[in-house]
Amino acid sequence: MKNDISEETSNLLTYDRSKLLNSKTRIGENLTDKLVLKTDREENIRKLESQELFDIIVIGGGSVGSSAALDATSRGLKVALIERNDWASGTSSRATKMAHGGVRYLEKAVMNLDWNELMLVYECLRERKHFYQVAPHLSSPLQLLTPCYTLYDSVKMFAGLTLYDFLSGSEARLGNSGWVSKKSALTVWPSLKEKGLYGCMTYYDGVFNDSRVNVSTVLTSNALGAVTVNYLEVIDLLKSTENGEVNGVKVKDRLTGKEFEIKGKCVVNATGAFVDKIRQMDDPTCAPIISPSAGTHIMLNMDKFVKGIGKQLGILVPKTSDGRVLFLVPWEGKLIAGTTDQPTNLDERPSPTSSEIDFILDTMKSCLNVPLSREDISSSWTGIRPLVKPPTNSSEGTKSISREHYIDTSKNSLITVAGGKWTTFRKIGEDTIDMALTVLFKKSPNLAIVMDPLSKTRDIPLIGASKEWENIKQVNNSPSSSISDETWDHLKHFYGDRATEVLELSEKSKLTSKLSEKYPIIEGEVLYQVKNEMALKAHDIIAYRMSLMFIDRNESKNIARRVVDVMGDYYKWNDQRRLKEYQETISYIDECTKN
Ligand SMILES: Cc1cc2nc3c(=O)[nH]c(=O)nc-3n(C[C@H](O)[C@H](O)[C@H](O)COP(=O)(O)OP(=O)(O)OC[C@H]3O[C@@H](n4cnc5c(N)ncnc54)[C@H](O)[C@@H]3O)c2cc1C
Known part of the structure; x- marks a missing residue:
């Protein structure tokens, strides 16, 4: 039996990192190597207020805005990216930090025979691999154990994860799903609740440092030519006196209080949960599209739960008492646990509530056999999901809202992008700029000659990620x-x-x-x-x-x-x-x- 266990546990963590990195998609390898960052804020502000006409002004420096800026800049467009706080200070630093296809969405897709949801999983699985190719230093594959306590659970998880592997295809798969016995599972994760445990399904997703990937995306777009300024808030939109089209933004420097205008042919609203505020600057009568939903995580010391090889393995608890999943994710030497999903108000600095923290602790207690208290928590945080509103007859609250992204052009040509997941940030940026081009080509038909009409971001490693x-x-x-x-x-x-x-x-x-x-x-x-x-x-x-x-x-x-x-x-x-x-x-x- 001992040998079986060591054989089973040695089958864990067997992904081939070099195979992920040597993909053909790293052809943009040297693009960012020789480029110089232009990070002098005063100089960048001078460029913004110089009455220079930008092709695209992106508002919001989270994952979506920075990805759109990188996509547009690398196609040869003149881009300004502005953020009212620091880069990544919104939802994009408050995620579970997983690059994932979405096992939960797969279940929803199968149960509801929902083709769109299935395609979302398919797309996420492809984009998931993008992280290791463009930022291998900031991301890695993560193997997760899914404890199964009934035969039904085991069969269901087996079927679901086989489909997950199948949807990944050989190109986007990080490693194969499998099964470990109860004994092996308890060897690597001894704090799992033992009573009734059948064994664990194992599968692969990815984990990454969200705020550093975000900042690196901004820096990469800066190195390629975008003018990037943080602590600059958009307080109004500028409009053409001839046809009412949005043709720039009015901003306030949050460090000096100075206000000025920036002119642009196309404005992209990538302000996450706050997109309605900018939409209402364009059209004060427009109906809101965002249902803000708060998600909290707690951070814990790992030693209490797991030792040795288990420290590199995450846990997915497939069903919590509120019908969500609970992730335990090893990250930067600690363990992230979360998350919650509660309708909330908009807040620039959302804060975790005691009841959210207690909910996560209680859920952990129900599936682990270690005593847990608030003292075990080294930090906790809350992010606001920018969920695009469900159909009016939905009664399931924010949990039921699709995590697909939404892009829209207003009648005054303001582009708004919202929703989606971190995992698909590259694709969201690409789709946003594809939509922005329809506005741009209308205003500047000649642009098509000087720019690259196709996105290049699949091939651009982020700054710091050269081959060596x-x-x-x-x-x-x-x-x-x-x-x-x-x-x-x-x-x-x-x-x-x-x-x-x-x-x-x-x-x-x-x-x-x-x-x-x-x-x-x-x-x-x-x-x-x-x-x-x-x-x-x-x-x-x-x-x-x-x-x-x-x-x-x-x-x-x-x-x-x-x-x-x-x-x-x-x-x-x-x-x-x-x-x-x-x-x-x-x-x-x-x-x-x-x-
Ligand atoms: C709890 C939680 C866990 C999650 N976990 C995952 C996960 O593990 N994997 C995954 O793929 N996805 C995950 N997501 C989803 C993902 O984090 C978000 O979809 C993504 O970060 C949203 O990025 P964003 O750029 O749209 O928003 P934000 O990051 O909020 O960026 C918007 C930016 O716009 C700025 N802004 C707002 N108004 C203005 C203005 N007037 N002028 C200038 N700037 C302005 C804000 O300051 C902000 O920085 C999670 C989300 C939550 C809430």
């Missing part, structure tokens, strides 16, 4: 300030081939000391992110570039003072400014996360 990223070697120019192997691995994981630049800058600036005793981050990263990744506030760094706010909220507060000091030394902030920045950071973390 995995093989780059640590070069220590000053051995006295050398960093640990753990820190070097972290730099490669977060920055890909740019890890060498981060280390060089850190050494030159004498900032190779660790920022935290608990995590392998170093002080030089702060300076690098300010200079090269458009970070303007300390919470931009702690939350959206280092991910620490989501991993460990207390530790993120512990490092806040040092982060502010490194920024303050660079910007020459006085003590008063440093104190203000520090206090703002602490209240930001307190508002956005709980434990």
